[in-house]
Amino acid sequence: MTSHDQITMSRLAHDRAKRVMPGGNTRSSVYEAPFPLYLKSGNGAYVTDIDGNSYLDFQNNFTALIHGYSQADVTSALMAQVGRGLSFASPSESEIDLAEILCARVPFFEQVRFTNTGSEAVMMAIKAARAITGRPKIAKCEGAYHGNYDYVEASFDAVPANWEIGAPEAKPYNSGTPASVLAEVVVIAFNDIGATERVLERHKETLGCVIIDPLPSRAGLVPIDPSYLRFLREFTARHGILLISDEVLSFRLSYRGATAIYGIEPDLCVFGKIVGGGLPIGAIAGRAEIMRVFDPSRGKPLVSQAGTFTANPLSMVAGAAAMRALTEGAIVRLNALGAQARSELNAALATSELGGHVTGAGSLFCVFIGDRKVKDYASAYHAWQQKKRISQLISLCRDEGILLSRIGLGSLSTPMGTAEIATLAVRFGRALGRLAAATPSGALA
Ligand SMILES: Cc1ncc(COP(=O)(O)O)c(C=O)c1O
Incomplete structure (x- = not known):
């Protein structure tokens, strides 16, 4: 003691x-x-x-x-950046560095977009999926945590009374959640192909995306079954639904993230936490043809995203140092x-x-x-x-x-x-x- x-x-x-x-x-x-x-x-x-x-x-x-606390490379990158400036109303090279590091790591990361938190990255990925598909609904696993966006909060803490075999209803997490939000959320049962297929079949025409965490902490930190992930990949591809892998927690599982372990490529990957080296961060990555939904170079993009502290140099340099050391x-x-x-x-x-x-x-x-x-x-x-x-x-x-x-x-x-x-x-x-x-x-x- x-x-x-x-x-x-x-x-x-x-x-x-x-x-x-x-x-x-x-x-x-x-x-x-x-x-x-x-x-x-x-x-x-x-x-x-x-x-x-x-x-x-x-x-x-x-x-x-x-890297725990006070990792030498992260600390010196931060100290140097503090001397140069904390944040600017213009891009900095530090964001290119981190984006290049991430794209070099994961073969299907052709382009990256940063946010300040994992929650925000999840929200932007879902907006991207809706904009690309023109469909409003999302599917998520019961109990899975994907951050603070209203839609993914649904059924985060569902209780047994809500469990209807194979078709748990979307339940509010926070009081005051509009019924219209819940109506756009389809809840699926993690690792249960039969039950998930029955639910997805009913909503396939209106689903913009399925979001999945390959190692959901609140669903027991049990790894996704490879056959379940394969099923989701095939089903979504067949019906023009985007598959989003939320690797905010699980990106650390391999050098190339979590879904790479299974040899499966989602349409978008969302991550955060470790890629900021201990500072606030979130990110969305995927193939260029999907990521161009955010591209403002040809007028207003399908999905516009700003944020005063997005890609702030402190998070970028800390993230780059942490990723190089990892x-x-x-x-x-x-x-x-x-x-x-x-x-x-x-x-x-x-x-x-x-x-x-x-x-x-x-x-x-x-x-x-x-x-x-x-x-x-x-x-x-x-x-x-x-x-x-x-x-x-x-x-x-x-x-x-x-x-x-x-x-x-x-x-x-x-x-x-x-x-x-x-x-x-x-x-x-x-x-x-x-x-x-x-x-x-x-x-x-
Ligand atoms: C799987 C997953 N998605 C999203 C988030 C939200 O990330 P943040 O806390 O950075 O908003 C978390 C946070 O724990 C998470 O574990």
Whole structure:
């Protein structure tokens, strides 16, 4: 046990925050009761809170910081850019550099367009699909997270009462979502070809796109089944629907992104997080014939996109430095560490009376406790019903100096090595033991 239960300054900071922000919070995903940990610095794989406690960080800002903190190339690129200017009302060469790096990496990325966030990139890709096809509807998987755009928020947190075999209705995520938005969203069941085909058949004439996350975090961080992805590719191509791969989280799975692993080319790819080197970013990429929907050189484009901070030089230089450092070898090494982490955590869970298992791929993992095998949104949803217990486990890990996200999601960063994975395994095992000791027998059934 470390002294991480000695957290006073964060509580005080949260009291201050509550006076000026609703619930003391300005980013729902980091809300935590009674108060979150306030961090003040990071270095390599470690972060320090405002009480001075140090943690081995597997959050990495929800997977965005693939190089952890203060990576030398990213830091010096940023320092140099700070001296040259923060942002301009004109393009800068730094955006060409990052676009060239990305296009050189992924064969079907002929052109790229930047945004400030993954959410915005998803929105622009959907607008592109609607403009190209002249069709309004989108299809998305139940439970999949694609950011804040109203249409993709639909059915993000659908509850079992909404599950009608093979045809879950689009449900609002936020109160006030217009019914007209939900009417344009078709909800499909991840990795279920039969059910998905039945739904898509009914809407194929009005569908502009199918958006898919090859490793959906909220659907249990279970990799897409290759046959499911192939089916979606064939169905969309046959019916003139665009296939959008949302790789905001999963671009890190291989040097060429996630769908490349399956040898499948979507019409558009959306990404973000790691390609900004830790600064805000989103991007859309694809073949030039599709990307020209954004081209303003022949008058008003079909889809116009601006944004005061779009392609700001700080994000561009940080992204370029991060991507250059993320070589094919670095990804292979990180993915091997990911396999080691999943295997060691699985071993700890297998010997615990609480049961559980770890999902994920590449350098991402997600911890579940209990007997239920997580294979899709429905099973992940049920497992997360044991939220209180998972949340207790994550808090106990924090007491051990390990940071994981509240849903049990973890990501690796390049400063980590086998020693950090061993540390994770030992401390996770201890946290699990303490949770088991505090859990009445039969409580998990
Ligand atoms: C798959 C996926 N799509 C989109 C987003 C939204 O990206 P951002 O938070 O940059 O808006 C996320 C964020 O976690 C994501 O995981």
